[in-house]
Amino acid sequence: MPDIPLTTVVVLCLAALAAGWIDAVVGGGGLLLLPALLLGLPGGTPAAHALGTNKAVAIVGTTGAAVTYVRKTPVDVPTAVRVGLAALAGSMGGAFFAAGMSTDVLKPVIMVVLVAVGAFVILRPAFGAAPPAVPASPRRILAAIGFAGLGIGFYDGLIGPGTGTFLVLALTAVLHLDLVAASATAKIVNCCTNAGALAMFAWQGAVLWQLAALMAVFNLTGGMFGARTALKRGSGFVRVVLLVTVFGLVTKMAYEQWVA
Numbered sequence: 001m002p003d004i005p006l007t008t009v010v011v012l013c014l015a016a017l018a019a020g021w022i023d024a025v026v027g028g029g030g031l032l033l034l035p036a037l038l039l040g041l042p043g044g045t046p047a048a049h050a051l052g053t054n055k056a057v058a059i060v061g062t063t064g065a066a067v068t069y070v071r072k073t074p075v076d077v078p079t080a081v082r083v084g085l086a087a088l089a090g091s092m093g094g095a096f097f098a099a100g101m102s103t104d105v106l107k108p109v110i111m112v113v114l115v116a117v118g119a120f121v122i123l124r125p126a127f128g129a130a131p132p133a134v135p136a137s138p139r140r141i142l143a144a145i146g147f148a149g150l151g152i153g154f155y156d157g158l159i160g161p162g163t164g165t166f167l168v169l170a171l172t173a174v175l176h177l178d179l180v181a182a183s184a185t186a187k188i189v190n191c192c193t194n195a196g197a198l199a200m201f202a203w204q205g206a207v208l209w210q211l212a213a214l215m216a217v218f219n220l221t222g223g224m225f226g227a228r229t230a231l232k233r234g235s236g237f238v239r240v241v242l243l244v245t246v247f248g249l250v251t252k253m254a255y256e257q258w259v260a
């Protein structure tokens with residue numbers, strides 16, 4: 001593990017706490033956690049170590065949030081696991097193609113999609129506000145496996161930012177879930193994809209385990225607290241956080257594309 005000042009470690013732990021809360025409510029915690037690691041680790045540290053440590057931290061918070069959701073609200077765990085396994089396969093495929101492809105070409109498209117999604121959520125106040133009247137049909141479950149699993153999993157491997165948020169939106173739209181149930185299901189899917197990515201980074205020796213263990217405690221606390229907050233405040237609160245996250249992601253990607 002590299003020599004990291006105590007103040008930097010404290011900042012990284014606080015970032016892990018906030019990222020866990022954001023990720024549990026609506027996804028997108030990696031938008032805070034990964035940049036914090038990239039900035040906080042000493043110069044010369046391989047980027048893979050930041051990515052691997054990020055996954056080691058995130059999987060703990062995601063698992064804690066998933067357990068909290070499953071214990072407090074009805075979640076179709078078998079469907080979530082099937083979507084998660086498809087997302088795992090999709091992310092592996094995305095990572096394979098990412099090696100020979102410039103993602104800068106896709107970022108403007110993703111920004112346009114995010115703006116459209118934000119506008120849709122604003123103009124459709126009922127989106128994700130009420131639970132489905134009947135269980136999802138086999139056709140909808142299959143569509144979720146293909147779109148939310150393989151499709152967004154592929155995006156995660158190819159580009160990555162905002163995957164959790166995309167999962168919440170896709171699961172809400174395809175399975176007709178309310179936003180709280182969609183967040184709960186997305187956490188289980190994220191557990192599957194994070195586990196696969198972490199296994200690969202660990203095999204490559206690209207995880208700073210001591211730092212990850214410390215940050216994971218804070219991420220777990222934030223994740224469990226965020227899940228409880230979403231369950232207590234309901235879909236209306238999640239909708240507000242979703243909009244903030246979507247437009248925050250657009251701003252971040254626009255800055256990286258045209259300013260940085």
